Amino acid sequence: MIEQITEIIKTEDRPILVLVTTNQDCKLMTEGEHKLDGIIKQNQDRVRVLRLCFDETNMMWPIPLSDIMYYFVPNNTTHLFFKHTYDNIIKTFDHDIEILYKVMNGMTLYRARLDESVVEVYEITENMLETEEIEKSKYPPTTQMLRGFAKDMWNSAKRKGKGLPVLVNSEVASERYSICEQCPNLTEEARCTECGCFMKKKVNLAASSCPIDKWDSVQ
Numbered sequence: 001m002i003e004q005i006t007e008i009i010k011t012e013d014r015p016i017l018v019l020v021t022t023n024q025d026c027k028l029m030t031e032g033e034h035k036l037d038g039i040i041k042q043n044q045d046r047v048r049v050l051r052l053c054f055d056e057t058n059m060m061w062p063i064p065l066s067d068i069m070y071y072f073v074p075n076n077t078t079h080l081f082f083k084h085t086y087d088n089i090i091k092t093f094d095h096d097i098e099i100l101y102k103v104m105n106g107m108t109l110y111r112a113r114l115d116e117s118v119v120e121v122y123e124i125t126e127n128m129l130e131t132e133e134i135e136k137s138k139y140p141p142t143t144q145m146l147r148g149f150a151k152d153m154w155n156s157a158k159r160k161g162k163g164l165p166v167l168v169n170s171e172v173a174s175e176r177y178s179i180c181e182q183c184p185n186l187t188e189e190a191r192c193t194e195c196g197c198f199m200k201k202k203v204n205l206a207a208s209s210c211p212i213d214k215w216d217s218v219q
Contacts, residue, residue, distance in 0.1 A: 005050055009072050015100035016074070017049045022066040032067060032086030039093050047097055071096060073104050080109055114166075152208045168206050168218055176203035176215045183214060 009016050021030060029037065040049045054066075069089045070079040080103060083089045083096070102112035168176075177199060180186045185193045190200050194211040202208050206218040 002052070005052065006077050008048070008050065009077050010075055012048055012074050014074070015047045015097060015104070016072040017047055018052055018070040018072065018079075019049060020052045020054070020066060020068050020070070022054045030067070036086055036090055036093075039090060043093075043097060047100070071100060073100055152202070152205055165206055167204050172218065173203045176210075179210070179214050185212070 005016075005018060019033070019036075021033065040047075067086060068082055068084045070082045072079050080100070081096075083092065099109070099112045103109055180192070180199045180203065183192075186199060187193060190198060192199050192202075192211065195202075197208075203215075209215065209217045
C-alpha cells in the first residue's frame with residue numbers, strides 16, 4: 001500500500017494528503033473520520049486524500065501513530081508537515097491546502113506558513129536590506145538586523161503553527177507605537193536605530209518586542 005501511495009505522489013498533479021488510521025476493521029471509518037469526510041468531499045477537486053489503515057489485530061511492530069495526516073506536494077515523496085488528531089486536521093484544513101499550493105508555486109514552506117500581513121513585513125524589510133545604503137552611524141549592522149528580523153519571523157511562524165494569533169489588535173499596536181514615538185531612537189522614517197525595523201509594521205506582530213524592553217511580545 002505504501003508503494004502505491006508513493007507512485008500516486010509521483011504522478012498526481014494535486015496536493016496529496018495521507019491519513020493514517022488504526023481500527024479493527026479497515027473498511028469502516030471512525031467517528032473522527034466521518035467528521036473529516038465531509039470537508040474532504042468539498043475539496044476533492046483541489047486535493048487528493050488517501051487512507052492508510054492498519055488493522056490493530058494484525059499489526060507490525062512498532063505500531064504507527066494513528067489519526068495523523070501527512071501533507072505532500074506532487075513529485076516529492078517526503079512529506080512537508082503533518083497534523084495529529086482530527087480536531088487539528090479539521091481546524092486548519094483550508095489553510096493547510098493553501099500552504100501546499102503556495103509551495104507548488106515555488107514559495108518556500110517557511111514563507112507559505114506565514115500570515116499575509118507578516119509576509120508584507122518580511123518583504124518590506126527584505127527589500128530595504130537589498131536596496132538601501134545602510135547608514136552605519138544610524139542603524140545597526142545588517143547582520144544584526146537580519147538576526148533580529150529572522151527571530152521575529154520564526155516566532156511568528158511558530159505562533160501560526162500553534163493556532164495562535166500572529167497579529168495584535170489595533171489597541172495594542174497603537175499603545176506600542178505611542179511608546180516608540182516618545183523614544184529618541186525612533187527616526188523621522190519611523191525606523192528604530194536600535195533594531196533598524198520599521199516600527200509602524202513591527203508593532204503589529206504579536207511575537208515582536210522592543211529591543212530595549214520598553215514593550216514586550218504578547219504571550
